[in-house]
Amino acid sequence: MKNLLPRTTVLTAVVSLFLFSACESDEATPDATLQAANTQAAHQTNSMNLYKTYTVELMELNGSGVNGMAHIELMGDKIDVSLEAGGLTPEMEHMQHIHGFIENNRNAVCPPPSADTNGDGLISLVEGIPFYGPVLVPLTPYPVADATGMVDFMNQYPIGRTVRSLQNNVIVLHGMYVDGVYDPTIPVACGQIKVMNKGK
Structure with a gap:
């Protein structure tokens, strides 16, 4: 019982870090995709207006x-x-x-x-x-x-x-x-x- 608490604490910290990273990645990806789409659309618009x-x-x-x-x-x-x-x-x-x-x-x-x-x-x-x-x-x-x-x-x-x-x-x-x-x-x-x- 004496060594169980530190191991549980470490495991909890690792899981929390993984979930936070995944969440952060999920939030970043749509923004990056949207930015790329906007850039492509702007490029096409500029080309069409040339x-x-x-x-x-x-x-x-x-x-x-x-x-x-x-x-x-x-x-x-x-x-x-x-x-x-x-x-x-x-x-x-x-x-x-x-x-x-x-x-x-x-x-x-x-x-x-x-x-x-x-x-x-x-x-x-x-x-x-x-x-x-x-x-x-x-x-x-x-x-x-x-x-x-x-x-x-x-x-x-x-x-x-x-x-x-x-x-x-x-x-x-x-x-x-x-x-x-x-x-x-x-x-x-x-x-x-x-x-x-x-x-x-």
Whole structure:
């Protein structure tokens, strides 16, 4: 009986400490979860409220004579794209894309003349990819140039978070005759996307 009391006292203290810790943990966990949820919701709200405007000056590639301007408005998870260009092959469809790189936040650029690695005098779609990257957003439906070689285009597109740094990307227009045959893939104009405002 003499040694029983201290052991009981120690056991009671241990149990009490365990219950207090468990209670404290139960109280902390909902707060931490709520805080994380609020942070995520705020981040999503900020992303959805993001508004930026961009401009693009389209300059000829491959001696096409094509030039033009594009305007982009980023509104959360959507972009509005308006584009005007001239010098295109009349009454032919012209592919147009936002090209860029997702990995490492690498900047896309318009290909220089040295991109013509096979020496045929033209920069092909494939030869341009190391400079402007793969297609990130196809600007469909692809427009058909009018009888004077002009296009006047506008459309809205959903845009993912990975593509949202638009100033790292370029717009490329495609399509012209090569040796009497229309090549719809060959790049005919390119322009760097530049920020006009800093957004919210």
